[in-house]
Amino acid sequence: MIERIWSGECWLWRLLLPLSWLYGLVSWLIRLSYRLGWRKAWRASVPVVVVGNLTAGGNGKTPVVIWLVQALHQRGLRPAVVSRGYGGKAQAYPLMLDRRTTPAEAGDEPVLIHQRTGAPVAVSPRRKEAVAALLAQGDIDIIITDDGLQHYALARDFEIVVIDGQRRFGNGWWLPAGPMRERASRLKSVDALINNGGSAQAGEIPMRLVPGQAINLQTRQAQPLNAIAEVVAMAGIGHPPRFFSTLRQHGLAPVKEVPFADHQDYSEAQLKALTTGSQQLLMTEKDAVKASRFAAANWWYLPVDAELPPEQASALLDRIAALRDNSPLN
Missing domain, CATH: 3.40.50.300 (P-loop containing nucleotide triphosphate hydrolases)
Incomplete structure (x- = not known):
């Protein structure tokens, strides 16, 4: 609104x-x-x-x-x-x-x-x-x-x-x-x-803003963005639609897009509830700095660089x- x-x-x-x-x-x-x-x-x-x-x-x-x-x-x-x-x-x-x-x-x-x-x-x-x-x-x-x-x-x-x-x-x-x-x-x-x-x-x-590879919050393993399937995308930034648009522009079709307020404070239960089964949770790097302390194995973030x-x-x-x-x- x-x-x-x-x-x-x-x-x-x-x-x-x-x-x-x-x-x-x-x-x-x-x-x-x-x-x-x-x-x-x-x-x-x-x-x-x-x-x-x-x-x-x-x-x-x-x-x-x-x-x-x-x-x-x-x-x-x-x-x-x-x-x-x-x-x-x-x-x-x-x-x-x-x-x-x-x-x-x-x-x-x-x-x-x-x-x-x-x-x-x-x-x-x-x-x-x-x-x-x-x-x-x-x-x-x-x-x-x-x-x-x-x-x-x-x-x-x-x-x-x-x-x-x-x-x-x-x-x-x-x-x-x-x-x-x-x-x-x-x-x-x-x-x-x-x-x-x-x-x-x-x-x-x-x-x-140029995205890099997706990085796993637990293992720090990097993978190409298009190698991650069944993605639930989330973003707690000033304008979440920009992040979701970036994913779509690079060939990703999230099964769900979840916007949060800018500077949102997260709980482990709150984020774990966003995915089911084999789904992968993909977030912004700004979200990852808050979520990494309780990250699950299926959580990833996408760094971007200004060009x-x-x-x-x-x-x-x-x-x-x-x-x-x-x-x-x-």
Whole structure:
């Protein structure tokens, strides 16, 4: 229902407009307070790159963060990642992730980023504290913030906005009548636009999510996607239909598709009940970081990687690497 409201297909969005106007007013006042100097943003001693979005959930932001960290590392930079840690609750903040950190503590996306990249990751509701904790460890020359485009308390040197290429901006209204955290005019002030899975418009870098082989949660055995039969597909991400569409595009016909809420917390019984007999359960990698501690033998996950056109990717990385080169510390 919420997708139909935000797309404008359902008239109920009109009833929510007063709340949207209030949301928009508060957002505008917050940003204005920083622009006029009424509130001061904290600036790190190294460049900060924000990877965020204008709409709520499911744009492909986390794969972009993973791609960016890996690409910068290949160029000899030492990136680290900060996140709010949505869905996690640590005993104390800032929380520095290690191999024992659980999604219940840090949130699923920070754990996934840490596992995929091996880069230092810190979470805190106050991103300034997470950045300071990372810098105290040393050997870091650039900070990537996972989300946080609207977190103006942290000064940034470069802003990347990831756009859902298929849903774009829905009906264009602020939450809750529409999907917008800020209006589309905000795009004029950002440094780069990445279009995930749609026709890139002028000034946008096209991106697609490329699936790898399916990986068993218990054994870590990898198999081609089409080698797994009788699949029940599940996804607890911002936009589950994208995962199901990816499976169908690669020749898989799930016997059942089960969407969950983004950042859903799972129980063993809940997931075991999804399959019967010889059926195999296939989930996203983000779901797998939460389900691996009680995984069954018939559970698999599908990792995906962000892929950008080489020339545009290289130009984007050049601009970001130049931030480090021009830093006062160099």
